[in-house]
Amino acid sequence: MAVFVLDRGGRPLMPCTEKRARLLLKRGRARVHKMLPFTIRVVDIEAEDCGFQALRVKLDPGSKTTGMALVRETAEKNAVAVINLFELMHRGKQISEALTARRGHRRMRRSHLRCRAPRFLNRGNKKSGWLAPSLQHRVDTTLAWVNRLERLAPVSSISTELVRFDMQALENPDIEGAQYQQGTLAGYEVREYLLEKWCRTCAYCGAKGVPLQIEHIQPKSKGGSNRISNLTLACQCCNAKKAALPVEVFLAKQPERLKRIQAQAKRPLKDAAVVNATRWALVNALKATGLAVETASGGRTKFNRIELGLPKTHALDAACVGDVNAITGWQKPTLCIKAMGRGSYQRTRLDKFGCVRGYLTRSKNIQGFQTGDRVKAIVTQGKKTGCHIGRVAVRASGSFNIQTSNGLVQGISHRYCTVVQRGDGYGYQLVAKTDVTGTPPQPRNTSCSALYLPGLKAGVSRAN
Known part of the structure; x- marks a missing residue:
């Protein structure tokens, strides 16, 4: 990974390689400013004396994980060079479960009060654009890391997915004027949506890891439509066996599977709803930073990734967001960032009935x-x-x-x-680079000195 560099006044400079950072530290020209992500501060350079290149932060927002990539725009048109890759894991589910538990505990305690005052019309109206805390958390953490990267590197622009799936186009395939319906992106939105919805498995036999084909639940010859609620995924064998048979006839001996397929076909993709609910809030927050913001769809991202032959990861999906013709330097380790929170104001432990079963220390500093x-x-x-x-x-x-x-x-x-x-409220883990065959990345040792700069001598002064 590239090392972030600050001048002696704390202003961002162009990131450098690990080798250069090691030489600067060895010669006493720099100090370690932060360990994760690794950042050094030079003591003899001012930002005014340095040249800068165009850096862009690319985002692939997700319901559970947001991919981030810091890239450098090259001289070739629509070509970028990857500098650093990140994956930000949200904790929206934990927030939702904590609020649900708190609501239950409060309800239980109120029900045991002998003189409970009426509680009607005592809640203020929600402001326009209000999001649930579990959804607002995704926007806040993503924006926080964009701001952090802006403080660590001279970022000049942002690219993000405005929408993971275009629900209007999926529900109405006859819509005209959309590039992915009639142009080079034909079918990418629909296929990616179905892969996520059906968990990349055959709906009829449950096969995984095999080529999957888009299949009409009710055949078009029997009056079936192209709506997303009538589409599923099937392996080649099941698709050939079903042919033009109605699904009720094909699965007559498997009533439970038939019932499950019919129910799942009508059920919308939950993750798509989460991403669509926060898309405009995130875009508006990014525009408020004052940087140029480019938006694109998830279909364009997948099209770029497949055309460039990159493996499937959240970070590399982020690098493929927007109008990209070539990507270099993508075989880098990925820094996984997990939102952990900063503790809790609640200093007691409760059982399932909401009763106190233990106390925490009053001071968080030990x-x-x-x-x-x-x-x-x-x-x-x-x-x-x-x-x-x-x-x-x-x-x-x-x-x-x-x-x-x-x-x-x-x-x-x-x-x-x-x-x-x-x-700082986050946990860090460095994951080894993914090869071109798509081999799952392996965790690496995250000891601070050996992580980025092997051979860094202990005792180097560190700035808080």
């Missing part, structure tokens, strides 16, 4: 550490002798747990711990 900080513990004696680097979970007793890349290490005394980076 011996100078907080849960979520990234620490380095060098244990010199005992069963846990060694060097452990990872995310810490503090205890009032001073015996901490450290989540490392190799697993959870429990019972580490605070005396052995040193703060590497203060918690």
Whole structure:
């Protein structure tokens, strides 16, 4: 991955390679500013004395994971070079479940009050554009990382998917004037939607990992339409067997499968609804940054990825957003960023009935550490002798747990711990690059010094 660079005043410069960053640190011309994502601050360069190239942040918003790519625009038209790849994992589901549990606990407690005051018309009206907290979280975290990348690199523009699936065109295939209906993107929107909806499996036999074909549930010869609710996916064998038979006849001996297919065909894709609900809120928030914003559809993204022969990942999907003819330097590790939150105001643990079953410490700071900080513990004696680097979970007793890349290490005394980076509400994991065959990426060691700059000497001064 490229290393972010700041001048001595904290203004962003062009990212550099790991080798150059290592030389700057070794010669004393730079200091480590931040470990994740790795950033250095040079001490003898001003931003006014440097040249800049056009950098663009590309986004592939998703319901659970948002892909991000920082790319550099090259001299060739519509060609980009990938600088860094990121995958931001949201916690909207956890927020929704926490709000549901809190609502149940409050309802239970109110029902046991002897003198409960009436509670009618005591809630304010929702503002225009209001989103549920689990949806607003996706917009806020994505915008927060766009702003962070803007502070770390001289970003000049943004590209994002305005919509994952065009629901109007899917429900009305006869719509005219859309490029993906009559042009080079014909069928990409429909096929990608069906792959997500039917979990990339054959609806009739459940086969996975085989070529799938778009199939009409009710044959067109029997009055079936091209509407998305009448389409499914089938392997070549099932598609040939079904031919022009009505689905009720083809699955006459499998009533349970028939019932499931008919129910799922009418059910809209939940993830598509989530993305469509937040699309305009995200685009408007990105426009408020003052940068030029380019929008595109999910069909265009998949078309670019297939034409360029790139494997399927969220980060590489982000690199393919917009009008792209060529992508270079995409074989890079991906930094996975998981939204963890900054703790909770609730200092009690509740059982399933909403009753208190335990208390948390009133202070989140224990011996100078907080849960979520990234620490380095060098244990010199005992069963846990060694060097452990990872995310810490503090205890009032001073015996901490450290989540490392190799697993959870429990019972580490605070005396052995040193703060590497203060918690910022996110967890980080570096994933090795994906090869051209689409082999799943493998996690790499995320120890801070070995992560980006192997050979970086311990003791390099760090700025908070």
